[in-house]
Amino acid sequence: MGFFTDTSVCIGCKACEVACKEWNALPEDGLTFTGMSYDNTGGLGANSWRHVAFIEQRKPLGFQDPGLEYGDYGDVDLLGLTAEAAAAGQTANGEDRGEFRWLMASDVCKHCTHAACLDVCPTGSLFRTEYGTVVVQEDICNGCGYCVPACPYGVIDQRQDDGRVWKCTLCYDRVSDGMEPACAKACPTDSIQYGPLDELRERAARRVERLHEAGVEDARLYGHDPGDGVGGDGAFFLLLDEPEVYGLPPDPVVTTRDLPSMWRHAGAAALTLLGGIATVYATTRGRR
Amino acid sequence: MSEAEVTREGVRRQRPGRDAVPGAEGRRRRPGRRRRRGEPTVVPEAEFGSYYGRPIIKPPTWKAADIAGYLFLGGLAGGSSALAAGAELTGRPALARAAKIGALGAISLSTAALIHDLGRPGRFVNMLRVFKPTSPMSVGSWILLGYGPAAGVAAVTDATGLFRRAGRAATGWSALSGAAVTCYTAVLIADTAVPAWHEAYRELPFVFAGSGAASAAGLGLLAAPVCEAAPARGAALFGAALELAAERRMERRLGPLAEPYRAGRAGLLMRAAKVLTIAGAAGAALPAGRSRAGAALCGAALLAGSACLRFGIFEAGRVSATDPHYTVLAQRSDRKAGR
């Protein structure tokens, strides 16, 4: 089971952020203004398990419009994402309104198939559930913080006051009870969809195709491929630009992939150390 | 939206740090790659977008004093145990004793640093809940458990003169497991998504091994009488040479990703490490290093050099994790290399 987040229909209402906080009883992150956009959450962290990114882009692709005044754009062009919509906007108003677009995307833990956080946890506090998701057991977590820099997506984080780490559980408690996760339930545009992964992947592929047909060339899936560096994500996305524009790594690889080689190199280094010291003694024999 | 165009400076369409347009924020020239004038570039400059310049991955939450200190002390302990075993075998009791006691002190302090970072002692015990080969921290905890008591027995039997045979066995075992302690810490930090650490995983263990040997030599020079310090002088040369060669190779292979090791505070620490290590090792090799004061000075320089190196590497990793530029760069170049 997993999430498909279709960012092309996200309206940035933050219902998912709020629903997640409410359901999981997450503490507040403090009232701070980032001063960069409507995004005052900033990113995923110990107390924010869903994060809506607001990207202001100076891209002559479209304009923010419900699509009612300038004609019928079908079901895909609600946000005026296509070049035609941009052109329509220009002619209708006689001014250049297609110079700017807004991208919104609700980010979440990816629940990687090969999860670095789970691999490196020394206590076994991170585990894989029967739904294929990755969950921290807070009564076992040691607060060693190893999983934090290990996650290639920068998701999991330490809570300041108790030192332990927290992240999205994909609403393990709700899912076990046959309900959908709180964020998916609350999302008014169905930007967040929950279900069996292969079903979601099929739906996502159809959606990308439709967007491409409608002229939204930039639409792409992210994290859907089980052959990628993390074995595919349990939460994948439809993006309208490069992943890094959304603060996502372009090509993440599970950090433990190179571990056997790392141990080999460390073993060789240890032998070099012992050999070197032995050689030193062999060559200084007798000399004081 | 048009009001937002006007900034306080009155510059239109230019809001540094607020644009998420590809290349607008965080765009960098690759250092050391100057374009010759008039020559058209075949490959366009690598450009990338970022989310308002915010980091993609999370920097380590570890405190530098604890974890960089832990790396340094672990290396010192492991190197000292190796030095001690050799000294015992070749009949240099004063050097052996100094190295054994130094190893015990260093490993005790490093464990204390680790526990301090965890928050409370019970959490270290929790580390031994499971054995997980995929987690260098779990493996390391067990290595530490195999090494620490042996180092303790080696030091205590030497100091008290009791149980000589057990002491010998413990000395030998602590030399072997000490080498593991010195080098596993490189895997510990390399097995993260931190670009400056992960991409350097081939050379880091050798840098740590060299630095561990150099610091142990430093301790030997500082604490053992000059008449027994010949192996410490040799170890200083060996350690310094290994450390510097491995580090040079590392920076070469990292290419533009080596930038965090050269810039800012990390760069300062790395340069200080280099100067101190070279000065310490060279001083030890010179006749001046054979005087008591000279040896002590060289020893202190070597120890300080090793500490600077660990803090420098730690800081470089933190910087590389905080700047999305390095995360994207590492992954893009990986893809190009077909890795």
Ligand code: SF4
């Ligand atoms: S995104 Fe990070 S925290 Fe989530 S499962 Fe993957 S490695 Fe773990």
Ligand code: SF4
């Ligand atoms: S902080 Fe907790 S969950 Fe993360 S690796 Fe350490 S023990 Fe495991």
